[in-house]
Amino acid sequence: MVRLKARYNPKPTAQEKAFHLWLIESFPCACGCGQASTLVHHVLASHPAKRWRRDHAMVVPLHWTCHNALHAKGSETGKFAGMADKAAQFRQMGIEEGKL
Numbered sequence: 001m002v003r004l005k006a007r008y009n010p011k012p013t014a015q016e017k018a019f020h021l022w023l024i025e026s027f028p029c030a031c032g033c034g035q036a037s038t039l040v041h042h043v044l045a046s047h048p049a050k051r052w053r054r055d056h057a058m059v060v061p062l063h064w065t066c067h068n069a070l071h072a073k074g075s076e077t078g079k080f081a082g083m084a085d086k087a088a089q090f091r092q093m094g095i096e097e098g099k100l
């Protein structure tokens with residue numbers, strides 16, 4: 001049996017939900033397509049700032065069509081490369097803005 005990293009707090013807290021809405025309202029799709037973002041994606045790649053496999057503070061805003069494309073692809077490559085670094089930057093901005 002494969003032991004996955006703990007999923008700590010599968011549901012986002014109220015503060016994390018507010019952070020997600022702030023990202024969606026404030027930033028366009030992180031893939032660079034120019035569309036408005038409609039949801040947040042929990043980054044798949046590991047990153048030093050990522051605490052859990054599904055960390056609600058390590059997300060990027062995306063348009064839903066780009067999000068579907070990313071998950072169909074199954075990896076953060078191509079135009080989705082660097083998503084973990086972007087998520088870390090969004091997390092830092094969230095901390096500086098008092099959202100996290």
Ligand SMILES: [Zn+2]
Nearest residue numbers: 029031033066
């Ligand atoms: Zn996009």
Ligand SMILES: [Zn+2]
Nearest residue numbers: 040041042067
């Ligand atoms: Zn996703």
